[in-house]
Amino acid sequence: MASIPVPVTRRGSALGGLIDILTTVDHKKIGLVYIVSSFIFFILSGLLALGIRTQLAVPNNTFLPPEAYNMVFTMHGTGMIFLFVIPILTGGFGNYLVPLQIGARDMAFPRMNAFSLWMFIFAAILIMTGVTLAVVGYTAQIPSLTQFSSSAAWTAYVPLSSKQFSPQIGMDLWVLGVIALGISSTLGAVNFLVTIYAMRAPGMTAWRMPMFTWSMTVTAAMILVATPVLTAAMIMLIADRQFGTQFFSTSNARLWQHMFWFYSHPAVYIMVVPAMGMLSEILPVFSRKPIFGPKVIILSTVAIGVLGFTTWAHHMFVSGISPEVERFFMFTTMVIAVPTGVKIFNWIATMWGGSLNFKTPLLMGFGFLSTFVVGGITGVVQGAIPLDAEVHNSYWVVAHFHYVLFGGSVFGIFGGLYYWMPKFTGKMLDEKLGKLHFWTMFVGFNLTFFPMHILGLMGMPRRIAVYPDGRGWEVSNLVATIGAFMIALSVLIFIINYLGLARRPKAPENPFEGNTLEWATDSPPAEYNFKKIPVVTSARPLWEARTGQKDIEH
Amino acid sequence: MNVRLRTSSREGMPFRARANTGLLGAAALIVAESMFFLGVLSAWYYLQVISLGNWPPAALRPRTFTLPLINTAIILVSTLALFWGERGIAAGNKRRLTIGVAVAAATGLLFMAMQTVEFSGLGFRATGSAYGSMFFALLVFHLLRVFVGVAWMAVVLIRSLMGQFDQKRRTVVQACAMYWYFITVIWLIVFAVLYLL
Numbered sequence: 001m002a003s004i005p006v007p008v009t010r011r012g013s014a015l016g017g018l019i020d021i022l023t024t025v026d027h028k029k030i031g032l033v034y035i036v037s038s039f040i041f042f043i044l045s046g047l048l049a050l051g052i053r054t055q056l057a058v059p060n061n062t063f064l065p066p067e068a069y070n071m072v073f074t075m076h077g078t079g080m081i082f083l084f085v086i087p088i089l090t091g092g093f094g095n096y097l098v099p100l101q102i103g104a105r106d107m108a109f110p111r112m113n114a115f116s117l118w119m120f121i122f123a124a125i126l127i128m129t130g131v132t133l134a135v136v137g138y139t140a141q142i143p144s145l146t147q148f149s150s151s152a153a154w155t156a157y158v159p160l161s162s163k164q165f166s167p168q169i170g171m172d173l174w175v176l177g178v179i180a181l182g183i184s185s186t187l188g189a190v191n192f193l194v195t196i197y198a199m200r201a202p203g204m205t206a207w208r209m210p211m212f213t214w215s216m217t218v219t220a221a222m223i224l225v226a227t228p229v230l231t232a233a234m235i236m237l238i239a240d241r242q243f244g245t246q247f248f249s250t251s252n253a254r255l256w257q258h259m260f261w262f263y264s265h266p267a268v269y270i271m272v273v274p275a276m277g278m279l280s281e282i283l284p285v286f287s288r289k290p291i292f293g294p295k296v297i298i299l300s301t302v303a304i305g306v307l308g309f310t311t312w313a314h315h316m317f318v319s320g321i322s323p324e325v326e327r328f329f330m331f332t333t334m335v336i337a338v339p340t341g342v343k344i345f346n347w348i349a350t351m352w353g354g355s356l357n358f359k360t361p362l363l364m365g366f367g368f369l370s371t372f373v374v375g376g377i378t379g380v381v382q383g384a385i386p387l388d389a390e391v392h393n394s395y396w397v398v399a400h401f402h403y404v405l406f407g408g409s410v411f412g413i414f415g416g417l418y419y420w421m422p423k424f425t426g427k428m429l430d431e432k433l434g435k436l437h438f439w440t441m442f443v444g445f446n447l448t449f450f451p452m453h454i455l456g457l458m459g460m461p462r463r464i465a466v467y468p469d470g471r472g473w474e475v476s477n478l479v480a481t482i483g484a485f486m487i488a489l490s491v492l493i494f495i496i497n498y499l500g501l502a503r504r505p506k507a508p509e510n511p512f513e514g515n516t517l518e519w520a521t522d523s524p525p526a527e528y529n530f531k532k533i534p535v536v537t538s539a540r541p542l543w544e545a546r547t548g549q550k551d552i553e554h
Numbered sequence: 555m556n557v558r559l560r561t562s563s564r565e566g567m568p569f570r571a572r573a574n575t576g577l578l579g580a581a582a583l584i585v586a587e588s589m590f591f592l593g594v595l596s597a598w599y600y601l602q603v604i605s606l607g608n609w610p611p612a613a614l615r616p617r618t619f620t621l622p623l624i625n626t627a628i629i630l631v632s633t634l635a636l637f638w639g640e641r642g643i644a645a646g647n648k649r650r651l652t653i654g655v656a657v658a659a660a661t662g663l664l665f666m667a668m669q670t671v672e673f674s675g676l677g678f679r680a681t682g683s684a685y686g687s688m689f690f691a692l693l694v695f696h697l698l699r700v701f702v703g704v705a706w707m708a709v710v711l712i713r714s715l716m717g718q719f720d721q722k723r724r725t726v727v728q729a730c731a732m733y734w735y736f737i738t739v740i741w742l743i744v745f746a747v748l749y750l751l
Contacts, residue, residue: 108575190582198571202562228586229593245680245687532561545559
């Protein structure tokens with residue numbers, strides 16, 4: 001029967017501030033450390049992406065040798081997925097916002113929360129130190145340093161990741177890092193589920209819970225069920241590499257694919273569902289309307305969470321699984337598009353007839369919606385077995401998942417950063433720079449990834465370090481590279497915007513007229529969040545307080 | 555508070571959770587642990603299916619299940635002792651808890667010792683074949699769980715001796731007991747899969 005201790009802050013000196021960050025159990029500080037650190041990993045992984053695009057800008061390029069290229073794309077994927085999108089959404093936004101949105105003083109297990117954070121940082125150091133050393137090794141021609149990074153792709157398929165084909169220590173560091181991340185996010189999921197179940201303020205029934213909190217509930221449940229299987233697979237892989245066991249000997253290689261995708265397909269939804277939740281917060285606020293069909297949005301999120309566990313083998317249509325199994329997974333892949341499509345219509349209906357407030361968060365929301373629809377549709381298309389056999393391992397797939405992951409999650413993350421920055425810091429990001437950021441990123445994104453659809457259909461395989469002249473791939477690749485640098489520029493604009501934050505005036509208390517409880521306290525909130533615990537009487541407590549009217553109960 | 559909202563508590567009052575967070579957390583961890591176990595168990599069955607009847611390979615079948623059967627009895631005794639102790643503290647009997655946990659932890663240790671004997675007597679190793687690897691994986695992952703359970707019971711025992719538990723304050727005891735029951739169930743499945751089926 002937890003009563004939550006109010007954390008003590010040490011103020012004053014820089015050392016005191018550092019000690020405060022290292023020892024804090026406050027969900028808001030932990031959330032901000034997650035956001036800042038995973039954003040640093042976003043920049044590092046983004047630089048690796050620029051390396052990829054520079055190498056592929058022209059045919060027969062020699063910017064990166066093939067071994068270095070393999071390392072770079074492996075670590076780009078690993079970094080973006082494991083060290084940026086998942087931690088910033090769950091550890092970052094989830095930690096910061098969930099207790100505020102449900103009217104609690106902290107998470108249910110504040111110390112376990114700090115443990116999750118430092119486990120994540122430890123894992124990230126394991127993985128990222130290896131990359132840094134390897135990059136130095138390749139640039140300065142020191143071969144002994146190049147062994148500190150994995151180059152078996154983020155999927156680490158056996159036998160490529162076995163001792164025989166990946167003898168370097170970097171592969172072991174990578175596996176250990178992913179195990180540590182698994183522990184971190186599993187404990188985080190336990191924390192979220194218990195917090196959301198047990199710590200809600202009086203009156204906050206399930207249907208009155210904010211959309212982002214709902215999406216975090218489903219995400220945490222998925223993490224709880226999926227991640228331990230990945231951890232088991234990783235432990236078995238490192239046992240194969242170090243102790244000579246035979247779990248994934250060549251004849252059993254598909255076992256790895258099953259265990260890996262059993263986690264990593266739900267992981268796709270783990271990466272996008274919180275971003276969907278953020279979109280469901282942003283769209284009604286900036287349309288100045290209640291969200292359309294909140295129960296349907298909630299139920300479709302739950303449906304995605306459940307169905308997400310039934311589709312993993314659609315990654316394996318060309319791995320040689322039986323046709324009956326293939327048909328089952330094709331069917332489930334088509335089915336999961338339904339709840340996702342339902343959400344899209346809900347979001348459009350939310351904006352329909354609304355008095356749209358064209359601020360950066362809404363623009364980022366448009367970016368999410370428009371690109372995510374494209375990625376969703378290409379996903380359904382390649383879920384068809386014959387077509388999948390055609391486009392598998394081609395640039396079409398790269399285009400598809402970037403439209404979902406960048407178009408969905410990353411636009412969502414930036415939308416969330418613009419929307420909640422006044423809550424995090426008490427200051428507002430600049431609107432002009434924000435709009436510039438959005439348009440540069442949106443155009444850059446489409447320039448980078450749209451041509452990849454065409455490249456894939458023209459037969460360009462993914463994960464190749466060089467391609468020959470005369471295949472008709474030159475223009476599309478060059479355009480993609482230009483687009484990648486535009487994305488980098490847009491992120492630079494965001495960083496400039498962020499660095500200018502200190503000089504900006506104090507933000508109003510509720511600058512965008514948000515309706516959820518995080519806007520009912522100071523910005524940034526004090527450690528105890530709320531002086532008095534609020535009583536919730538509807539899904540939009542602040543709208544009720546502002547207008548003095550009773551909100552509709554759905 | 556910047557906007558006028560109805561509030562429930564006085565200023566500075568601690569937050570009262572709606573349910574026992576400790577027990578819920580332990581339950582959630584058990585779900586995660588079950589998924590870990592199911593992952594490994596599915597790997598076992600997957601490899602069995604693709605081995606097309608060569609599972610276990612003829613030379614590798616464990617010769618007897620006497621020792622694991624004794625172990626099953628040991629872990630059941632351990633669980634019963636812990637149940638008896640846990641019910642004891644629920645009724646306010648501190649001595650019953652101490653005795654129950656002590657017996658459960660001791661039998662848990664005995665289980666671990668017996669398992670190491672079983673490992674060396676199996677006649678095959680984890681490295682020779684996928685079957686051997688999976689066999690040892692199911693046993694070793696379970697042994698690790700038992701180790702965690704015994705360590706947890708040792709903590710409960712020490713705290714019980716210090717008199718930290720009573721009828722109202724016994725969440726840790728309940729959580730530990732839940733975990734130990736879970737381990738017992740997993741052992742019954744592991745025993746059945748490895749030695750009986």
